[in-house]
Amino acid sequence: MSLEPGRARPEPTPETRHFWEGLRQGKLLLQRCGDTGKPYFPPRPFSPFTGTRNVEVFEASGRGTLHSYVIHHRPVPGFKPPYAIAVVELEEGPRMMTNIVECPQTPEALVLDMKLELAPTKMDDDITLPLFRPAKEA
């Protein structure tokens, strides 16, 4: 799918560049605390659990579940209402805001805890957004 123009465009910083670079290659990169092994998000070069700078970047599975959402009914640049603003809970634990594509934007179709999978969606040459879609049956 392609995105309508007008969406707010993220600008990577030195601390988040790897995340956006990963998405450009279709990968969802998380980080893991070197002390506890726990994954975390959003990206930062230290652990929010212990403060250690010993952290590693790893590729997440891209699988998750629908944790919560709203369906917005008013116009926003880059979006055709009604559209859902959702939060996915990743298999690895962290949650992130996203949109659910390839799915009707209705309460009936958007069922909490439904399985989702990563749908990397290109915004421009540098930015690919981590959108999600209903998981294809295994």
Place this chain on the structure above:
Amino acid sequence: MIRPGEIAIVGAAESTRIGAVPDMAQIMLHADAALNAMADAGLKPGDIDGVACVGPMMPQQIAHYLGITPKWVDGTGVGGCSFMLHVRHAAAAIHAGYCKTVLITHGESGKSRVNGTLRPAEPQSLNGQFEAPFGPMGPPTLFPIPVLRYMKTYGVTHEQMAQVAVVQREWAAKNPRAAFKDPITIDDVLNSKMIAYPFRLLQCCLVTDGGGALILTSSDRAKDFPTKPCYILGSGESVETTMVSQMEDFTSSRAFRVAGPEAFRMAGIKHSDVDHLMIYDAFAHLPMYGLEDLGFVKRGEAKDFIWERNTAPGGKLPINTNGGGLSYTHTGMYGMFALQESVRQVRGTAPAQVPNVKISVAHGVGGMFSASGTVVLSNQRP
């Protein structure tokens, strides 16, 4: 160590008008409320030696505009509950001897936007990178993000969530200054315009112009003022995250769970001591989260507590008796108005006065569950 009741509110007032005030710039809404609060306390700007307000207004702007030379300032800005934090910080500053008489002001041209400010997320901020690209447009799209998870976890129905707005309108009907006073039903709420499912228009706060101000000093001096002192028994504060998508638990606010119990501990009170409660209601779910996170009811019980009219006129725990952000007024940072209503209730001067209020709790939220402040007030010094 500061003791319960050591510091008191001796002046409190809102701006002369609230609602639509297009003839006042934002800074004048601050000043109008400040002048009213000084009149309430019988003070002049030269009597004030501490100033607190929240950005975009800076303490130096307010001090200069009003002709105050402060020895202490606080510009803590954590959203709409900043004023609860200002009360807490001002009490500590007076206790420490940094200053004697503190003025806390709020003014916001939320509706008319006369020198108001709108702040989109910077594209390099974490919100700009990890929330803004997915289409949020202000609080109505962000604050309700956790609601469906809360509803699923505790089996809350849409009707139960609508009851919050119905009950608060009953309180607003008793308040001549409330923006909306006509009674509404559950059906009215559920048939109002859809804003961001699951929330409809009548479950979202107003957007108004207005201001408010408070004056604090030590209780030992408080007897010299014209109004009945409103003693600060305790307070609490905390923050969690600016990103609602990153809150630890979508069914509960960590900031609420820190600020509320700390205020109760400091005040040395139990829940059964509380006669009146304000829970900042930017949206209809806030009173439910507040009741549970402050420990007035168990997790998941707020839906029944509100449904059974315990918070309504005549109920055992009156909440948001001015009509709240849903029906009274909501400039953008409503916490000041929650505090004003708590002061009125302990003074015995509220339009919808609850009989025999000795202790009132004002609990605020900042941002989208991003921050919290709680203040316990009483007309009796322990």
